[in-house]
Amino acid sequence: MTNTLAHRRELCFWGWGYTDQGLTPEEETHVARLASGLGAEHKPGPAPRLEEFDLAAPRIAAPDNLSPILSCTPYDRITHGYGKSFGDLVRMQMREMPNPPDWVAFPRNEEDIAALMEFAASSGAALIPFGGGTSVCGGVEPDVGGDYGAVISVDLQYLNRVLEVDKTSRAALIEGGALGPELEADLKPHNLTLRHYPQSFEFSTLGGWIATRAGGHFASNYTHVDDFVESVRMLTPAGVMVSRRLPGSGAGPSPDRMMIGSEGTLGFITRAWMRLQDRPRFRASASVSFPGMEQAWSAVRAISQAALFPSNCRLLDPAEAMMNGVGDGDTALLVLAFESADHPLQAWMARALELAGDHGGSWDQAAVDRSLSGSDSADEDGEHRQGAAGQWRNQFLRAPYYRNYLTPAGVIVDTFETSITWDRFEDLYQGVRERVGRSLKEVTGTDCMLSCRFTHIYPDGPAPYFTFYAMGSREGDMASMLSRWREIKLAANEAVVGLGGTVTHHHAVGRDHRPGGYDDQAPPLFRRAFAGARRELDPTGMMNPGVLVDTPDRRATARGVLVD
Numbered sequence: 001m002t003n004t005l006a007h008r009r010e011l012c013f014w015g016w017g018y019t020d021q022g023l024t025p026e027e028e029t030h031v032a033r034l035a036s037g038l039g040a041e042h043k044p045g046p047a048p049r050l051e052e053f054d055l056a057a058p059r060i061a062a063p064d065n066l067s068p069i070l071s072c073t074p075y076d077r078i079t080h081g082y083g084k085s086f087g088d089l090v091r092m093q094m095r096e097m098p099n100p101p102d103w104v105a106f107p108r109n110e111e112d113i114a115a116l117m118e119f120a121a122s123s124g125a126a127l128i129p130f131g132g133g134t135s136v137c138g139g140v141e142p143d144v145g146g147d148y149g150a151v152i153s154v155d156l157q158y159l160n161r162v163l164e165v166d167k168t169s170r171a172a173l174i175e176g177g178a179l180g181p182e183l184e185a186d187l188k189p190h191n192l193t194l195r196h197y198p199q200s201f202e203f204s205t206l207g208g209w210i211a212t213r214a215g216g217h218f219a220s221n222y223t224h225v226d227d228f229v230e231s232v233r234m235l236t237p238a239g240v241m242v243s244r245r246l247p248g249s250g251a252g253p254s255p256d257r258m259m260i261g262s263e264g265t266l267g268f269i270t271r272a273w274m275r276l277q278d279r280p281r282f283r284a285s286a287s288v289s290f291p292g293m294e295q296a297w298s299a300v301r302a303i304s305q306a307a308l309f310p311s312n313c314r315l316l317d318p319a320e321a322m323m324n325g326v327g328d329g330d331t332a333l334l335v336l337a338f339e340s341a342d343h344p345l346q347a348w349m350a351r352a353l354e355l356a357g358d359h360g361g362s363w364d365q366a367a368v369d370r371s372l373s374g375s376d377s378a379d380e381d382g383e384h385r386q387g388a389a390g391q392w393r394n395q396f397l398r399a400p401y402y403r404n405y406l407t408p409a410g411v412i413v414d415t416f417e418t419s420i421t422w423d424r425f426e427d428l429y430q431g432v433r434e435r436v437g438r439s440l441k442e443v444t445g446t447d448c449m450l451s452c453r454f455t456h457i458y459p460d461g462p463a464p465y466f467t468f469y470a471m472g473s474r475e476g477d478m479a480s481m482l483s484r485w486r487e488i489k490l491a492a493n494e495a496v497v498g499l500g501g502t503v504t505h506h507h508a509v510g511r512d513h514r515p516g517g518y519d520d521q522a523p524p525l526f527r528r529a530f531a532g533a534r535r536e537l538d539p540t541g542m543m544n545p546g547v548l549v550d551t552p553d554r555r556a557t558a559r560g561v562l563v564d
């Protein structure tokens with residue numbers, strides 16, 4: 001057993017999943033074929049080992065009052081040194097971590113967090129809130145720059161309980177460090193659910209979701225975590241901020257809106273009252289084929305504007321459908337689903353299919369009838385197991401594990417996502433394919449795969465999500481692959497923002513989405529106003545420096561006094 005203060009099952013520090021999880025032999029054959037199809041010439045070598053990392057010693061000593069909750073074991077420092085972006089996985093393969101956290105803290109309660117803040121103020125250390133560490137944008141990386149005396153990654157895994165359930169209002173008070181499966185298990189006896197399922201559900205936390213404005217995989221209506229937040233409790237260096245529990249409020253700018261999406265730069269989200277839902281009883285799904293992308297997105301626009309609110313309306317463009325083994329390269333596929341805790345769904349499904357048919361869609365009516373009658377069973381998260389929808393879903397859940405093999409094989413596999421109004425969707429879709437496709441080809445010098453699906457839909461536009469595969473280095477040279485990936489990442493930021501979209505619909509900003517992205521997208525005056533609010537809450541700039549906005553140049557003295 002690895003030496004750690006963590007209480008959870010041991011994570012695979014260099015990849016996705018737990019250490020005791022891996023690819024099945026069939027999956028290994030599948031990804032090996034994919035890698036060699038892209039031109040990979042070698043098989044991945046042995047997995048990284050902790051002792052291969054040359055970590056600098058912690059720059060400060062742990063004070064007596066905090067030593068029971070501070071760890072500097074290699075496992076704890078390395079698992080908290082990166083998130084889970086493609087670039088993070090490559091650097092793990094390189095066995096390089098120039099900026100590990102000096103210490104990893106495992107607070108047991110809010111008092112511990114307050115004590116950590118006091119210590120950070122007096123020692124000039126930076127603090128990084130750490131939920132599940134699944135950030136894909138450099139949100140948890142201790143590369144804080146400036147003149148911080150040390151960095152402490154603060155893992156909230158001991159704050160993981162559902163504290164109270166209000167069945168009358170259908171809400172629950174949940175601690176920020178609870179993983180998706182932990183909080184759902186606590187809600188299940190009440191027959192309630194948060195019903196928020198990001199792809200990273202198993203490994204990410206409530207506090208992380210709120211801090212990053214995460215998107216669950218349901219396509220419409222309640223889908224961003226913002227929709228579920230009733231009130232938030234945040235510990236900031238200036239004190240505690242708690243918003244009032246209300247179903248809605250018009251009382252000035254919303255305190256929740258300030259804390260949601262703050263990405264650890266203002267304080268720690270220690271608990272939140274979350275709106276819940278009854279567990280769904282009725283479910284129905286359909287797979288609809290379209291002869292081309294234009295017909296398909298026109299159908300999705302019609303469905304999104306008909307106030308039907310499908311739980312899934314996942315449009316796969318022809319490239320995405322083919323890559324997932326459910327298309328021929330010309331056909332676009334729409335995975336459509338509805339669910340309800342209250343009423344049967346025939347009318348909703350029939351109307352959505354009618355709209356799809358108006359735009360050239362075709363489907364297997366017998367399969368739809370089976371799903372409406374309940375004979376096609378669905379999992380807890382509402383996804384169906386059978387047919388094209390089921391096949392796509394299996395790929396979706398397993399894809400992050402495939403990267404554990406593909407990355408050391410020298411294959412760049414990554415995603416980026418955005419949202420755009422319908423009137424500009426076609427320009428963005430074609431423009432991204434053209435610009436990012438060109439960058440992929442120029443940077444890697446090989447043929448690449450770039451595909452798109454809709455993760456979410458709104459009456460005024462979709463959230464397109466792009467996936468690309470490219471040969472990063474035939475010889476498995478990780479350093480070259482990293483610099484190629486960085487170039488492509490910048491091209492993707494610039495393309496989506498330049499074409500009028502957002503740099504992220506739900507993956508957060510962190511450090512990686514600032515250049516060419518958030519720094520151009522957010523109004524300059526807003527960024528100044530946010531930085532001002534941040535100075536008020538965090539006068540010494542200890543909270544997650546470098547994420548979202550610059551921390552004003554600071555020189556922390558031994559006593560923690562800010563010198564501008």
Ligand SMILES: Cc1cc2nc3c(=O)[nH]c(=O)nc-3n(C[C@H](O)[C@H](O)[C@H](O)COP(=O)(O)OP(=O)(O)OC[C@H]3O[C@@H](n4cnc5c(N)ncnc54)[C@H](O)[C@@H]3O)c2cc1C
Nearest residue numbers: 131132133134135139198199200205207208214215264269
């Ligand atoms: C394979 C994969 C699939 C993914 N799928 C999705 C998806 O479907 N939808 C989606 O939205 N995202 C997805 N993500 C991105 C990521 O899972 C989300 O950003 C998630 O919300 C992060 O939660 P976390 O608990 O892991 O937070 P972390 O990664 O630990 O932290 C993320 C940010 O939030 C801050 N933070 C964390 N906890 C707190 C807290 N309690 N208080 C204050 N700040 C805090 C951190 O400082 C950091 O800036 C995916 C990532 C991967 C690797």
